[in-house]
Amino acid sequence: VNDCAYGTVIFGPGAEPPNIPDFTETNTWTLNTDDLSWGVHVVQMTGVVHDKVFGPTYTNGSARYQYLGCYLDSATGTRLLPQQVYADTQNNENGKCQTACAAQGYAFAGTEYQQECWCGNKLPSGTYYNEESQGKCTFSCPGDLNQACGGNGGTGYISIYYDTTKYSTNNNTYLASSTGTNVAASGPVTRSSVDNYNYIGCYSEASAGRALSGKAVVASPDGGSVEWCSAGCTGYSYFGVEYGNECYCGNTLMGGSALVAGADVASTGCSM
DSSP: OOOOOOOOOOOOOOOOOSSOOOEEEEEEEEEOOSOTTTOOEEEEEEEEEOOOOOSSBOTTSOBSEEEEEEEEOSTTSSOSSOEEEEEOTTTOOHHHHHHHHHHTTOSEEEEETTTEEEEESSOOOGGGEEOGGGOOOOOEETTEEEEEOOBOSTTOEEEEEEETTTEETTTTEEOOOSSTTOOOTTSOOOOSEETTEEOOOOBOOOSSSOSOOSEEEOOOTTOOOHHHHHHHTTTSSEEEEETTTEEEEESSOOTTOOBOOOSSHHHHSOOO
């Protein structure tokens, strides 16, 4: 009676990916003694979890790229993030990959098979998302063994992060920005270049038939992208995307196809 009792509380949140916003964990500690007159006392405990931060940061030190999740990749033969920027068996880790993707203006960055870094501007389909509790993205990054760089099984799992200056999970929309190839809030981005191709403008179809008649690339089951069309048209002088999910290749622009005047997508009509 009238004595103080001391105890040690260990705050140990479970392992998780880096670059997750701070969050609060709560729990209770029930105190009791052999003194029945003292009763039961419940102590409420609260702690804030600060994740490790890797890759590009804001001026306040918070992560610019945040964790989107672990996804099954190439389930349909198409990469969720189509641009591989490097493979590094010695130093790859999520921060290095995010920095590489940010330098090229991509909204999403992902690591896979420990050494691979992939980038893209298309949001991965939720069909391929896996909860962390499933333990699919468990490959250690060679540059930091405490980070996960994808995982094994099926067609492979990829750890994906998103650039918060370009994409918001709050309403699944892209954000406007003054630099890079960010996707504006009013519509998709026009890529200035991809692989060995440079954007030359929004063109009308030919007088009779397609402007590019060399090849029609079969639509991706997960939806098309500029990168997907570029890969499908390798070897051709031109490629073009249309109606969101169509891709055409050719070595010449067919008769009647002309550059559409306009300074932006709103005026040219190439806004899908």
